[in-house]
Amino acid sequence: MTSLSSTPPDLTRRNLSWRRSLANRTSTLLIGLCVVLAAFPLFLVMWQVISRGGSSMSLDFLTEEIPRNYRTAGPGMGPAIVGTLFITGMAALIAIPIGVLGAVYLNEYGKNKPLARFIRTMADVMTGVPSIMMGLFIYVSYVIVIGEQIGFAGSLALACLMLPIVIRSTEEMLRLVPDELRQASAGLGARKWRTIMTVVLPSASSGITSGALLAIARAAGETAPIIVTVGLTYIYKPDLFYGQNTNLAAQIFRNASQPFAASQERAWGAALTLMGLVFLFTIISRIIASRFAIDKR
Known part of the structure; x- marks a missing residue:
């Protein structure tokens, strides 16, 4: 005997569809809210840097030498910009090829061998090591040995x-x-090495570029290793192997720690310049990745 209280199939399907729609909209709303909450501090930082550093932006600020007196108002940050490009660029030339080749060994050759497991463990440990420790390591093992603070020592610290x-x-x-x-x-x-060079690496080029960019962004903003290993200069020093050098992160720290309005204004301008350089590198890396990645359609 059929129960009179049984729910018709059409009504059951409508209720189920309504519940799924409600759950989907609720989940979408919560995810959107989380994205807004996560992005809000980022937008605050960007707005603060742009609003306070924009007033310092000029051609003279990007090209003139750094004032030796922190009280002196005006430009510039030219030596720090050149130092950032040279020191970080040298660090990238050291770290990226070695890192990519190391990852190729771990994934394509080492697999779960003891040496591969040891390298992975050490890489994870090094990821959490404070940057000042890397600076002190290079200072003790390199700077003291050669007896001079130079830009290349900073590149070694950033490469680590x-x-x-x-x-x-x-x-x-x-x-x-x-x-x-x-x-x-x-x-x-095709031999294995040729497969890796012509198939595997091009297929992963977009992700590899993003990882390299993340490493460069972290290195460009590090201050402690640079102060310990590079020293300080106020003039253009494109030579990384002779004399002290500087970069934007070090100048941001030194100028922001001063109580003078002129030095703090230069610190905000240097912060905006550093943020602009990282953004420019991001665009270039995306263009390179899209240009050389294998079409998967």
């Missing part, structure tokens, strides 16, 4: 900070490359 980030991020990107691509290349007679 970048290396574990490049290794771990590159390895994760290589894991995402489908094994079918490797097998297809091997089936065509």
Whole structure:
């Protein structure tokens, strides 16, 4: 005997559809709220840097030498900009090739071998090491040995900070490359090294570039290793192997710690310049990644 209180199938489906729609809208709203809450501090920082550092922006600020007196108003930050580009660029030239090759060994050759597990553990440990420790390590092992603070010592310290980030991020990107691509290349007679160079790395190039950019962004904003290993200068010093040098992060710290309005204004301008350089590197890296990545359509 059929129960008179049974729910019709159409009504049940409508109730289920309504509940799913409500759950979907609620989840979307909560996710959007979380995104806004996470982005709000970022927008506050960007607004503060742009509003306070924009007044310092001029051609003279980007090209003139740094005033030796913190009380002196006016430009510029030219030597610090050049120092940032040279020191961070040298660090990237050291860390990125070594990090990518290390990740290739871990994912393509080492797998779960004891040496590979040891390298992964050390990379994870190095990721959490304070930057001042890297600066002190290079100071003791390199600066004291040569007897002089130079820009290349700062590059070595920043490279030590970048290396574990490049290794771990590159390895994760290589894991995402489908094994079918490797097998297809091997089936065509390609050796393993050629498969890695022509198939695996191009397929993961976008993620590798993003990881390298993350490492460069962290290195460009580090202050403690630079102060310990590089020293201080107020003039243009493009030579990383002779004499003290400087960069934007060090100048931000030194000028912001002074009680003078002129030095604090230069600190805000240097912060805006550093943020602009990182943004420019981001755009360039995306163009490079999209240009050389394999079309997966």
